[in-house]
Structure formats: structure tokens, C-alpha cells
Amino acid sequence: MSTLVQPPLFDADFQAKLALLIAWRRDVRRFRTDPVPQSLLDHLADLVQLSPSVGNSQPWRLVSVADPARRAAIRGNFERANAAALQAYRQERGALYARLKLAGLDAAPVHWAVFCDRGTTQGEGLGIATMPEMLDASVSGMVATFWLAARATGLGVGWVSILDPQAATATLEVPPHWKLIAYLCIGWPEEEHIDPELVRHRWQGRTRAGRIVLER
Numbered sequence: 684m685s686t687l688v689q690p691p692l693f694d695a696d697f698q699a700k701l702a703l704l705i706a707w708r709r710d711v712r713r714f715r716t717d718p719v720p721q722s723l724l725d726h727l728a729d730l731v732q733l734s735p736s737v738g739n740s741q742p743w744r745l746v747s748v749a750d751p752a753r754r755a756a757i758r759g760n761f762e763r764a765n766a767a768a769l770q771a772y773r774q775e776r777g778a779l780y781a782r783l784k785l786a787g788l789d790a791a792p793v794h795w796a797v798f799c800d801r802g803t804t805q806g807e808g809l810g811i812a813t814m815p816e817m818l819d820a821s822v823s824g825m826v827a828t829f830w831l832a833a834r835a836t837g838l839g840v841g842w843v844s845i846l847d848p849q850a851a852t853a854t855l856e857v858p859p860h861w862k863l864i865a866y867l868c869i870g871w872p873e874e875e876h877i878d879p880e881l882v883r884h885r886w887q888g889r890t891r892a893g894r895i896v897l898e899r
Contacts, residue, residue, distance in 0.1 A: 708830055709879060711839030714790040714870035719838065724793065724869075727832050734828040736821035738806030743822045743864075746855055748794040756854040757846070757866065758788050764845045784880070787841045791868035796851065797826055798861035822864045829867075839872035 693701075728745060736742060748754055765785060772780045788794070799822040801815075811817050830840045848863040881887050 704831060704835055707877065708834050709839065709872070709876065711841045711868070711870075711872050712784045712787040712880060713873040714787045714792070714839060714841075714868065715873050716790050716792055717871050719793050719870060723836060723838070727829060727836075727838075730832050731825050731829045734821075734825040736806070736825070737811055737817035738809030740803055740806030740809075740811075740818065740821065742800045742803045742805070742818045743825045744798040744800050744857070744861055746796040746798065746857060748796055748855065753854055754788070754794060757794070757851060760846050760850050760854065761786055761788060761843065764847055768845055779885070785845055786843045787868040787870070788843065790873070791841065791870040793869035795867040795869060796855055796857075796863065797822060797865040797867060798852075798857060799864050800858075800861055802858070802860040819862065819864060826865050826867070833869065837871065838869060841868040842866070843868060 731743075732741065734741075734743075748757065769777060769780055799819050801818055803818070826842070830842075833840050843866040846863070846866055851863050851866065852859070852861065876883060879889075882889065
């Protein structure tokens with residue numbers, strides 16, 4: 684039986700450092716090729732098991748993509764999807780899109796494909812009868828937890844979403860009921876910026892908090 688305990692004190696200094704960590708969480712696209720210690724990856728994979736999930740289902744499934752042929756297939760998948768996405772933009776916006784660096788697939792030493800196991804029996808369906816998408820949301824929450832935990836160690840993470848998920852699922856030979864949520868490039872950043880790349884290159888700025896909190 685669980686014992687009640689006094690929670691730790693997260694003082695003002697800790698809160699300030701947490702805010703700084705959140706501010707410095709970047710979507711990294713430029714990596715050094717230096718290897719990442721497996722012990723560090725194992726530590727982070729263990730840590731994210733504490734992420735919240737609907738019904739404590741922990742539906743995330745991590746696939747480490749190290750095989751060169753599979754990486755090449757993912758790279759080709761990205762190139763096709765990126766070329767198709769470019770066609771949706773015209774004139775100046777299209778030219779800007781073409782200049783953006785949207786993936787770190789070539790240099791990042793670690794690639795993780797993150798799936799949601801929509802057939803999981805863990806949690807016995809608690810909380811998903813009316814909102815089954817909470818399984819996907821749980822995996823996204825785990826990715827956010829991993830991102831911050833990795834950043835705290837100096838690692839950078841890039842989330843590649845310009846992919847055909849069905850083709851990626853076939854490339855990685857995972858069960859068909861696993862849904863691709865994220866393809867992560869992981870490694871040591873080649874450079875550091877306080878502003879996100881899309882802000883720096885004037886693609887899209889940040890939304891102020893006052894515009895997302897509504898009163899009802």
C-alpha cells in the first residue's frame with residue numbers, strides 16, 4: 684500500500700531553471716555526428732516511463748532505427764513528402780519553404796521512431812471509450828517529457844513530421860496497429876539558438892498566451 688510522503692520543495696531557483704529549460708527546448712535540425720552514449724539513451728528511456736498516460740496505458744513504443752538501409756528509406760520518404768509539401772506554397776512563401784532546413788536526418792547519430800500501440804491492453808481501456816485519441820495524446824506527452832529530459836543533458840531533439848506514416852510503418856516492419864506519432868533525430872547540437880528556427884527565418888512567430896486562454 685502506498686505511503687503518503689511530503690513532496691519535494693520546488694523553490695524559486697528550481698522554477699527559474701525549469702522555465703529556462705522550457706525556453707531552450709529547440710527543434711534541432713543541425714547535429715554533430717558525435718555518438719550518444721547508450722547509457723544516456725537508456726536512462727532517458729527509463730525516465731520517460733514516468734510520463735502521464737491515459738489509464739496508465741503507456742502506449743508508446745520506441746524503435747531505434749540504426750540500419751543504414753532503413754535510414755535511407757526514411758530519408759527517401761522525407762524527400763518525397765517534402766517535395767509534395769512544397770507544391771502547396773506559392774511565390775515568396777514557397778521560396779522561403781524551400782530554404783528552410785526541416786530535418787536532421789543525415790547528421791543525427793540516433794534516430795527513434797515513436798509509435799502508439801493502439802491495440803494495447805494495458806490500462807484495460809480506462810479513459811478511452813469516449814476519447815480513443817487519448818492514446819495518441821499520451822504518446823505526444825511522452826515525447827514532450829523526453830524532449831525536456833534530453834535537453835537537460837545537452838542533447839538536441841528534432842521532430843520530423845514530413846513523412847508518409849504508412850510508408851514509414853512498412854519500412855520499419857512494425858505491427859499495422861501501431862500508429863507513427865513522431866520520428867525523432869537525437870544528438871548533440873551543432874549550434875545553439877534561443878529563438879526557434881521557424882521564428883529566426885520568419886516563417887511563424889510565437890502566439891501570446893492571452894490569445895489561447897478563453898473564458899466561458
